[in-house]
Amino acid sequence: xxxxxxxxxxxxxxxxxxxxxxxxxxxxxxxxxxxxxxxxxxxxxxxxxxxxxxxxxxxxxxxxxxxxxxxxxxxxxxxxxxxxxxxxxxxxxxxxxxxxxxxxxxxxxxxxxxxxxxxxxxxxxxxxxxxxxxxxxxxxxxxxxxxxxxxxxxxxxxxxxxxxxxxxxxxxxxxxxxxxxxxxxxxxxxxxxxxxxxxxxxxxxxxxxxxxxxxxxxxxxxxxxxxxxxxxxxxxxxxxxxxxxxxxxxxxxxxxxxxxxxxxxxxxxxxxxxxxxxxx
Amino acid sequence: xxxxxxxxxxxxxxxxxxxxxxxxxxxxxxxxxxxxxxxxxxxxxxxxxxxxxxxxxxxxxxxxxxxxxxxxxxxxxxxxxxxxxxxxxxxxxxxxxxxxxxxxxxxxxxxxxxxxxxxxxxxxxxxxxxxxxxxxxxxxxxxxxxxxxxxxxxxxxxxxxxxxxxxxxxxxxxxxxxxxxxxxxxxxxxxxxxxxxxxxxxxxxxxxxxxxxxxxxxxxxxxxxxxxxxxxxxxxxxxxxxxxxxxxxxxxxxxxxxxxxxxx
Ligand SMILES: Nc1ncnc2c1ncn2[C@@H]1O[C@H](COP(=O)(O)OP(=O)(O)OP(=O)(O)O)[C@@H](O)[C@H]1O
Ligand SMILES: [Mg+2]
Numbered sequence: 001x002x003x004x005x006x007x008x009x010x011x012x013x014x015x016x017x018x019x020x021x022x023x024x025x026x027x028x029x030x031x032x033x034x035x036x037x038x039x040x041x042x043x044x045x046x047x048x049x050x051x052x053x054x055x056x057x058x059x060x061x062x063x064x065x066x067x068x069x070x071x072x073x074x075x076x077x078x079x080x081x082x083x084x085x086x087x088x089x090x091x092x093x094x095x096x097x098x099x100x101x102x103x104x105x106x107x108x109x110x111x112x113x114x115x116x117x118x119x120x121x122x123x124x125x126x127x128x129x130x131x132x133x134x135x136x137x138x139x140x141x142x143x144x145x146x147x148x149x150x151x152x153x154x155x156x157x158x159x160x161x162x163x164x165x166x167x168x169x170x171x172x173x174x175x176x177x178x179x180x181x182x183x184x185x186x187x188x189x190x191x192x193x194x195x196x197x198x199x200x201x202x203x204x205x206x207x208x209x210x211x212x213x214x215x216x217x218x219x220x221x222x223x224x225x226x227x228x229x230x231x232x233x234x235x236x237x238x239x240x241x242x243x244x245x246x247x248x249x250x251x252x253x254x255x256x257x258x259x260x261x262x263x264x265x266x267x268x269x270x271x272x273x274x275x276x277x278x279x280x
Numbered sequence: 281x282x283x284x285x286x287x288x289x290x291x292x293x294x295x296x297x298x299x300x301x302x303x304x305x306x307x308x309x310x311x312x313x314x315x316x317x318x319x320x321x322x323x324x325x326x327x328x329x330x331x332x333x334x335x336x337x338x339x340x341x342x343x344x345x346x347x348x349x350x351x352x353x354x355x356x357x358x359x360x361x362x363x364x365x366x367x368x369x370x371x372x373x374x375x376x377x378x379x380x381x382x383x384x385x386x387x388x389x390x391x392x393x394x395x396x397x398x399x400x401x402x403x404x405x406x407x408x409x410x411x412x413x414x415x416x417x418x419x420x421x422x423x424x425x426x427x428x429x430x431x432x433x434x435x436x437x438x439x440x441x442x443x444x445x446x447x448x449x450x451x452x453x454x455x456x457x458x459x460x461x462x463x464x465x466x467x468x469x470x471x472x473x474x475x476x477x478x479x480x481x482x483x484x485x486x487x488x489x490x491x492x493x494x495x496x497x498x499x500x501x502x503x504x505x506x507x508x509x510x511x512x513x514x515x516x517x518x519x520x521x522x523x524x525x526x527x528x529x530x531x532x533x534x535x536x537x538x539x540x541x542x543x544x
Contacts, residue, residue: 173376173378175374175375175376175378176378176380178341178344178346178372178374178378179372179374179378180395181345181346182344182345182346182365182370182372183368183391183392183395183396184365184366184368184395184396184397185395185396186395186396189394189395189396193380193391193394193395194380197380197382200382272382273382273424274381274382274424274425274426275381
């Protein structure tokens, strides 16, 4: 018979007493501040932009005023979206392929130290080549079309995820490993019951970075020899001194990148529930 | 070949014969344990006390077949440590609970059923829910580790170690990171669990009072190299309750332990 019992968990809502209500009000105020202040900050910068362009009589082909950009966004929305679509496909495709490859290779590295020693430095080296330098090489290799852009996006995502995933798979506490040993767990069980889960916070912090870098990779891939896509549009608008279109295009690209990031973060919050830092 | 695990009750739980363990670390060799000879009868509760680095954890690791001895022989339940480990006769409680943070309390206790070859619970042994109740955590089955206090996490770890009814429970400073009140309560509960399950317990601690209160015998180790300094029997009226620590008799035995420890 258990003689002592830890306090049972609180299941009923506590009675709302004044102190409690005050605390909740403070919490709501804080949350509102966190949403409203950034909006106010953004609006004030927009105003500064508008005022500078108007007061200094900046020529429209050098920098457009915000309302011209808004107009362009509205008027040419269909065209912008038609160009965002291929970029989005390339970014998401590259993201999936690059990260999938990175996770697979990380798994291999953790299980075969020889392979890690042989190929990890090479991976570091390849990754240190700047994207702008890598892009022409890949374009030559893969030809024109969707494939090279997907490849660039994939390669850009690949390395940070590889490094983080290797670290994540190895970041198992020694005591947890000893526990698995005492339980006579097989290597396979250690991987699926222990390593994979403890690597997830590491994986997601890499994926969140990869969401924006994959977009960058797709756009840079479109800079050279491409007719459609956000990258191609950026190049065209720049050559035509169409600053309003340039700004509108960049806005579309960034909006996509932010959205991509937020989706990954949402998935992270649903999957990694145990990490106090993430769950909070 | 793994030696057979003898049936309960007819051989000592542990027989250490001249056990020595060395570690090689950056050109130096550390002798963690030297010529440890020890016999722990089945069903006893031995506490292990000694200065930091004297090999207390290493001793538990040798018993649990995590570290092989360099010299001497270790017999666990009459067989090799490996046989005892594979037969799931050893439960291990680590200092920091070592719970898997993505698993609920109940799923953590269940872990031993899912790894190391699926094995059914031995007939008559307690299930995961019952064990959580045994350690006072009924109603907390679905809580994640980060929602539990340090003491509660340690209770989950004890429940997990007890799953399958191991005949030996190894505890490495399980309450070292807890506040004194929680520690006292868990000490008393551990004695209750010990009496209820009849498991042999080897309990490592830094606290003289914990060692004296829990141990029927206290193994005092000396450091560098780790060796047996003394095996001090503790004589206290049974069943032991916390107030016994206020008695003159307890004080006298604790003072004796301290004196032995100071010679290490
Ligand atoms: N894996 C290892 N590699 C190298 N040296 C080790 C290893 N494990 C333990 N040692 C050494 O062996 C000695 C005994 O270590 P052990 O952890 O058993 O001590 P302990 O009595 O548990 O100490 P504490 O009270 O601080 O936990 C120490 O000097 C330690 O540095
Ligand atoms: Mg230790």
